[in-house]
Amino acid sequence: MNFEYSDKIKDLQHQLNGFMDTHIYPNEGTFHQQLEKNRWQTPAIVDELKTKAKAVGLWNLFLPPVYADYSPGLANLEYAPLAEITGRVHWAPEVFNCSAPDTGNMEVLARYGNDAQKKRWLEPLLAGEIRSAFAMTEPQVASSDATNIETSIELDGDQYVINGHKFYISGACRKNCEFMIVMGKTDADNPNRYIQQSMIIVPLQTPGVRVIRPMQVFGYDDAPEGHAEITFENVRVPASNIIAGEGRGFEIAQARLGPGRIHHCMRSVGAAQRALEMMCERANTRVVFGRPLIKNQSVREDIARSACQIEQARLLTLKAAEKMDTVGNKAAKDLIAMIKIVAPSMALEVIDRAIQLHGALGVSQDTFLAHAYAGQRSLRLADGPDQVHIMQLGRSLGAQYGND
Numbered sequence: 001m002n003f004e005y006s007d008k009i010k011d012l013q014h015q016l017n018g019f020m021d022t023h024i025y026p027n028e029g030t031f032h033q034q035l036e037k038n039r040w041q042t043p044a045i046v047d048e049l050k051t052k053a054k055a056v057g058l059w060n061l062f063l064p065p066v067y068a069d070y071s072p073g074l075a076n077l078e079y080a081p082l083a084e085i086t087g088r089v090h091w092a093p094e095v096f097n098c099s100a101p102d103t104g105n106m107e108v109l110a111r112y113g114n115d116a117q118k119k120r121w122l123e124p125l126l127a128g129e130i131r132s133a134f135a136m137t138e139p140q141v142a143s144s145d146a147t148n149i150e151t152s153i154e155l156d157g158d159q160y161v162i163n164g165h166k167f168y169i170s171g172a173c174r175k176n177c178e179f180m181i182v183m184g185k186t187d188a189d190n191p192n193r194y195i196q197q198s199m200i201i202v203p204l205q206t207p208g209v210r211v212i213r214p215m216q217v218f219g220y221d222d223a224p225e226g227h228a229e230i231t232f233e234n235v236r237v238p239a240s241n242i243i244a245g246e247g248r249g250f251e252i253a254q255a256r257l258g259p260g261r262i263h264h265c266m267r268s269v270g271a272a273q274r275a276l277e278m279m280c281e282r283a284n285t286r287v288v289f290g291r292p293l294i295k296n297q298s299v300r301e302d303i304a305r306s307a308c309q310i311e312q313a314r315l316l317t318l319k320a321a322e323k324m325d326t327v328g329n330k331a332a333k334d335l336i337a338m339i340k341i342v343a344p345s346m347a348l349e350v351i352d353r354a355i356q357l358h359g360a361l362g363v364s365q366d367t368f369l370a371h372a373y374a375g376q377r378s379l380r381l382a383d384g385p386d387q388v389h390i391m392q393l394g395r396s397l398g399a400q401y402g403n404d
């Protein structure tokens with residue numbers, strides 16, 4: 001296996017690193033200042049930088065080669081080192097139109113949407129003009145098992161009527177979130193639990209949709225996208241808003257989450273790498289008991305262990321990405337599960353060491369560490385909790401090797 005990046009990717013890495021140095025890192029403070037004025041409005045700096053990124057072709061980097069009209073047309077293996085770079089600042093992916101949950105929704109609409117849905121919803125998403133959300137999780141049921149989802153989607157003439165209660169719906173708090181892809185049941189009594197669900201497009205402004213409150217993550221509201229609690233009360237949308245027909249919801253959810261999971265992991269590697277670099281900087285400059293921190297063996301061990309763990313996760317990410325490119329997402333599912341189990345926990349360990357090395361500053365609002373820690377901790381739940389991936393991986397490996 002050859003993980004040497006091609007000249008095309010080296011150029012893009014160079015270009016992206018330059019963009020981060022010139023436009024993203026110097027504006028980390030600006031982002032938060034602008035957000036203070038209106039927490040659910042996209043800060044102006046993001047819109048300004050989106051225009052710049054689009055103009056230089058750093059746009060929709062996550063889209064595979066079949067969508068080369070809208071993007072540089074990168075394979076997963078090519079996107080991985082670029083997503084790693086954007087993962088160093090939590091709001092950077094949006095600047096390049098590469099942020100969740102929009103990326104997953106774009107993939108769903110591109111693959112399963114009809115022409116009218118693509119025109120109305122996919123094209124403005126690809127252009128970065130609107131934002132979207134993906135609504136599956138419900139407070140009343142264990143949503144890590146998607147077959148438990150209870151929201152009802154019932155056909156009534158030429159409309160579907162939706163009733164349900166969701167929470168932690170990322171992106172739905174922001175002002176320019178125009179629609180959600182909602183998962184619910186169109187056929188709750190079907191004996192096959194995997195075809196009871198469907199996915200349907202619901203504009204946020206539809207009567208009966210109520211965003212109740214932004215949920216928090218360890219006290220962070222993650223503005224401007226937020227994680228909304230939402231109720232649906234007799235929400236009516238045209239029947240044509242169903243995606244790919246009734247009964248396809250579970251299948252679409254599985255397809256949606258494959259690439260999304262690895263994108264998160266690529267960014268986790270980037271967040272951990274940034275924490276490692278901060279650790280080294282701090283260890284060389286902070287003097288304790290008469291000598292820089294780096295002179296202490298325990299500090300060197302923390303740095304060395306972190307570098308080993310990051311490189312292991314990076315290589316596993318690249319291997320999973322390469323497998324997705326060469327044999328498809330389904331055949332790569334074990335490797336995708338492995339990296340989703342490994343990467344957020346790895347990043348948490350590395351960031352935790354960086355926090356410790358920074359003392360009180362590490363838990364403050366003055367570095368990216370505290371928020372990154374909260375984000376990586378959430379990732380052990382979002383897009384499938386660790387235990388679900390472990391269960392599926394164990395089952396798959398058991399079946400592969402158990403029959404010999």
Ligand SMILES: Cc1cc2nc3c(=O)[nH]c(=O)nc-3n(C[C@H](O)[C@H](O)[C@H](O)COP(=O)(O)OP(=O)(O)OC[C@H]3O[C@@H](n4cnc5c(N)ncnc54)[C@H](O)[C@@H]3O)c2cc1C
Binds near residue numbers: 137138143169227381
């Ligand atoms: C910051 C954040 C953003 C999110 N964004 C979205 C979003 O945009 N859209 C959306 O729909 N959802 C979103 N979620 C919700 C997330 O996907 C769910 O929390 C997740 O699927 C788990 O569902 P649950 O919370 O109902 O936990 P439950 O299903 O109740 O599971 C609880 C715990 O049980 C354990 N568990 C589960 N299965 C097993 C098993 N087989 N063996 C052992 N233990 C097991 C796991 O530890 C799990 O965490 C988000 C969550 C967070 C924290």
